[in-house]
Amino acid sequence: MKKGVLLVNLGSPDSPEPKDVKPYLSEFLMDERVIDVPVWLRTFIVKGIILNTRPKASAEAYKKIWWEEGSPLIVISERLQKKIQKNTPLPVALAMRYGSMTIKKGLQELVDKGVEEVFLMPLYPQFAMATTETILVLAEEIRKEHFPSLKISDLKAFYNREDYIEVLSHSIARHLKDHPYDHLLFSYHGVPERHIRKRDITKSHCKIDRSCCITPSPAHEFCYRHQCLEVTRLVADKLNLVPGTYTSSFQSRLGVDPWLKPATDITIERLGKQGIKNLAVVTPAFVSDCLETLEEIAMEGSEIFHEMGGKGFTTVPCLNDDDEFVAILSNWINEWAAVEPVIA
Numbered sequence: 001m002k003k004g005v006l007l008v009n010l011g012s013p014d015s016p017e018p019k020d021v022k023p024y025l026s027e028f029l030m031d032e033r034v035i036d037v038p039v040w041l042r043t044f045i046v047k048g049i050i051l052n053t054r055p056k057a058s059a060e061a062y063k064k065i066w067w068e069e070g071s072p073l074i075v076i077s078e079r080l081q082k083k084i085q086k087n088t089p090l091p092v093a094l095a096m097r098y099g100s101m102t103i104k105k106g107l108q109e110l111v112d113k114g115v116e117e118v119f120l121m122p123l124y125p126q127f128a129m130a131t132t133e134t135i136l137v138l139a140e141e142i143r144k145e146h147f148p149s150l151k152i153s154d155l156k157a158f159y160n161r162e163d164y165i166e167v168l169s170h171s172i173a174r175h176l177k178d179h180p181y182d183h184l185l186f187s188y189h190g191v192p193e194r195h196i197r198k199r200d201i202t203k204s205h206c207k208i209d210r211s212c213c214i215t216p217s218p219a220h221e222f223c224y225r226h227q228c229l230e231v232t233r234l235v236a237d238k239l240n241l242v243p244g245t246y247t248s249s250f251q252s253r254l255g256v257d258p259w260l261k262p263a264t265d266i267t268i269e270r271l272g273k274q275g276i277k278n279l280a281v282v283t284p285a286f287v288s289d290c291l292e293t294l295e296e297i298a299m300e301g302s303e304i305f306h307e308m309g310g311k312g313f314t315t316v317p318c319l320n321d322d323d324e325f326v327a328i329l330s331n332w333i334n335e336w337a338a339v340e341p342v343i344a
Contacts, residue, residue: 001151003337004091004115006106007081008135009123009288011096012071016062022055028098033134035255036195045255065294073290074101077123079321080288080329087330087342091115097135104142107150117151119336121329123287125164126188126227127157129195155332159227160234163331167324168231169238172282172316179314181280183245183271186235187264187297188228188285190250192257196225208260225260231284247271251283252292268301272308279305282316287325289318 013024029035029046037045062071069075074096081094091113095106110118120139124131136154143150158164176184193208200206205219212219213226220226232248235241251264271279281301283293293315302313319325334341 001116002114003117003119003339004093004110004113005084005088005119005121005333006103006110006139007077007084007092007094007121007123008103008106008139009073009077009094009096010131010290011098011101012073012290013059013062014100016059016066018055018059021059021062022051024099025055025058026051031098031130031134033129033137036129036192036198061291061295064299065291071290072294073288076288076318076320080326083321083323083326084330084333087326088333088337089339089342090119090333090337092333097138103135103139104146107139107142107147111147111150116149117153119333120152120154121333122155124285125157125159125231125287126224126285127199127222128191128224129199130191132157133199153336157221157227158332159231161328163328165231165234165238167322167328168284168319169235170324171319171322172235173239175316176280176314179278179280179312181278181312181314183247183276183279184241185264185267185271185279185281186228186232186246186248187251187267187281187283187301188231188248188260189252189283189292190259190263191224192255192259194257196223196260199223228285235284251296264297264301265304268304269308272305272310275309277310278312278314279310280314280316283318286318288320293318 013020029050035042065072067075077094081092085092091110093106093109095101095103122132122135139152143152196206196208199222200219201222202217202219205217206212206223213229229248236246247267249262249264249267250260253259253263281297283297286293298315305313
């Protein structure tokens with residue numbers, strides 16, 4: 001059975017213009033696992049309110065971070081795919097959950113090459129309804145409708161894999177070597193608190209308090225909050241960070257419902273007010289730099305910090321196409337397929 005790989009990332013508008021941003025936002029926000037309310041209410045919120053107000057502002061934000069080659073997330077993902085392809089004999093395709101680089105196109109590319117079994121790799125270290133789950137669900141729907149004989153296996157959340165933590169920690173240490181800092185902020189993409197409770201397979205463990213995420217439970221397999229906090233803990237241990245010199249927070253709130261706390265913008269403001277002069281921020285929910293890291297953190301976060309009296313604001317790049325990250329992804333692929341790596 002011929003095997004192949006499909007890398008899947010979030011996606012991006014085709015351009016930073018409102019005409020392309022609007023349909024992208026519509027597809028993203030109409031996903032029932034992103035805004036998980038009844039369809040009539042989701043339609044009213046998205047098409048009745050957000051799409052009449054947000055595309056222009058979002059387009060301006062995209063313009064701030066857009067590269068000459070295109071969307072940073074897309075360009076970086078393509079670089080990653082090409083590097084991985086050099087390390088494995090399996091065909092490696094790339095797709096996005098939202099936008100024109102569809103999962104269907106990615107699967108079709110592999111099927112056209114004779115692939116019968118696909119290793120689906122959502123490029124998210126932590127599991128969440130709005131990231132990994134929506135990719136897996138859509139991929140299965142597409143498989144049933146268009147490729148019924150195709151077999152799909154998937155990469156599980158890799159937030160606590162030793163080789164991933166090693167690479168992430170090394171990347172942080174390397175990038176901060178020449179940037180002195182007083183405090184390290186681990187900023188993760190936020191989700192509504194109800195998403196955590198919805199995916200609690202025990203139906204009772206997740207209280208979203210000070211104890212549930214550090215109390216062992218089967219719920220942790222699908223608990224985004226636990227997995228984020230565990231990344232912070234493991235990296236802090238690896239880097240020998242002193243308690244009190246690092247914090248976890250959650251960014252990108254949307255709507256009025258309770259989201260995971262503390263919020264990143266409020267945390268940055270608080271740290272500045274407390275007298276932290278040099279702040280470093282790492283964003284381990286993302287493997288590729290994108291709007292949320294390049295604009296929301298590196299630009300907006302920096303502005304907030306300096307307004308509060310801060311001096312130095314450093315952002316640690318995502319793993320992107322870092323050679324060490326490429327190596328572990330390639331190893332996971334070759335181990336899954338039981339093939340020898342390509343030796344240049």
